[in-house]
Amino acid sequence: MAQRDETQGGPEAGPAAFFRAQHAAFAATLGAHAASAELLDRIWMQAFSSYEHNVAEQTGGLPPLACRKGCGTCCRILVVATAPEVLMVARYIRGMAAGFRTMGIDLPARLAATPDAPAGASGTMALGHDCPFLVEGICVIYPVRPLACRGHASFDADACIAALEGEADEVPVSEPHRTVRALVQGALQSALRDAGAPWGLYDLVAALKIALARPDAEAGFAAGCDVLHPALVDHVSREEMGRTFDRLKG
């Protein structure tokens, strides 16, 4: 995987080099903006712009995706997200809730009515209910949807339906989307971990309930407090994740 700008890896190529470059770029941002009010915006923007840029670079020549507006078939699985992603979705909901209410969409109420993921749920587990942000097949938090959603891109809508209904084991997802998402998200987690910041993965629904109930959630994150801790998902142990990150960092 070749890289070009400040979030890239220079002339090195390959997933591990890409991870190291991403990690270094996130670490630099965390160092430059530690404990500042800008930290959340900076780190979130970096994660998403890096993901989008690298996916665009890696997907030239692939068949067209089956994903389209109005198809929310995959929006019934557990969504996991890092703390910066959760906090930006919470900020978006706070800012947009009144506007959505005028259209008959009550985002906080939809969230409150959605059950948290059961203990032990994994990242691809079908939950049996729609994501609270899926309205008539459209994601109403689309601009701030987590990396997990961006990285789940399919070539076959019928296979998505079959997989969700338990009739197929695998959806033919785009490997570049999945790989770039995993590497960018992992590098972000790794840099947060090294900086002593909350670095886990959280159930989006449960974490948002906490973030919206805690006006100090963003300040807590900037201060290194894991305010979302009750919403941590643990299908991959933190020790195992940490070992993987250390190995990739070399």
Ligand code: SF4
């Ligand atoms: S956040 Fe949006 S894209 Fe992600 S599962 Fe929910 S509705 Fe789908």
